[in-house]
Amino acid sequence: MHDDLLSIGAVARASGLPVSALRYYDAAAVLRPAHVDPVTGYRWYTSAQVRTARLVAALRQAGLPVPDLVTVLAAPEGAQAVLDRHRRRLEEDLVAARAHLDAAGEILRQPGRCTVTASDLVGAVAAVRHAVGGDDAEWPGLAGVLLHLDGTALRLVGCDRFRVAVATVPVRQASGPQIRVVAPLALLDEIASADLPDVGPVALAPDRLDVLGRVGEPLAAAYPDYEALLPPRASRAATVASGELVDTVARADDVVAVRLDGGRVELAPPRARDTLGYSRSFLLDAVRAARAEHVALALDDERSALSVSPAGRPHDVEFLMPVLLRR
Secondary structure, three states: OOOOOEEHHHHHHHHOOOHHHHHHHHHOOOOOOOEEOOOOOOEEEOOHHHHHHHHHHHHHHOOOOHHHHHHHHHOHHHHHHHHHHHHHHHHHHHHHHHHHHHHHHHHHHOOEEEEEEHHHHHHHHHHHHHHOOOOOOOOHHHHOEEEEEOOOEEEEEEEOOOEEEEEEEEOEEEEOOOEEEEEOHHHHHHHHOOOOOOEEEEEEEOOEEEEOOEEEOOOOOOOOOHHHHOOOOOOEEEEEEHHHHHHHHHOOOOEEEEEEEOOEEEEEOOOOOOOEEEEHHHHHHHHHHHOOOEEEEEEOOOOOOEEEEEOOOOOOEEEEOOEEOOO
16 A cells, blocks of 8 residues: 555655654644554655655754744745855854854963962972872873862872872962862972972963963873762771871881771781781871871771871871772
């Protein structure tokens, strides 16, 4: 019965219109099928309607509104005027869109600004530099230090996948957007060894760094969301003298077990039943980088990350991921 008709699926394949679109254009009286099976409701089309379906597909992909589409199909002799009007509308929209994109780009290029004390910034660089990673194909940004200006503080972050060090620099006169950029180590090392003013400006933009008068370019690389890496509030914590802790760790094996119980710290070789330990060298790095008489140690029960922070400065912290001793 339908030898001379094409199924809706065949028309969809020939025209590039989805079956759902053909059903929509049927309901909208744009492209009615030649025959609808009264029992199944299945739609059938003539071969001539394939050309119409292709025309509908091309015009809709060009964004022609459905009322104009109906006008073109009903009166093809006047189609050119409709298409010319739509072309002008598209060109006007493109000009407006370009202007909006230019304005957005200008906003995105605006730097975040603040004023910092040079000694605070240099100290923060020293506190995180040891934790900076090397070449990492997945996260090349780990080869630098993340500078995160959030309007209230400037945070410096170093990460090598096994530890995350965060140091906070108080800021004044913060203005502009919140911004995160990755500073190359060479620039920060230059700043740390330079003769700096006591207080100076910092301006961070996606394509330019101006830190205490030293100018450079950020690394063109993404940096992991370090805030998502930070463990939740720890349930076990203790404070210990840094010198005592360094002496104990220095005599330890490469991997140590850390136990915090009732405010007391125990560092010892892993026992037979221990499944997790911590790198002795990483722990030494973290304690020394804290540059404080006492450090606070805390264990995150959820991920077993060990945090080390200067006593009284909880926003300056290093998180050490555990070493799996056995499964």
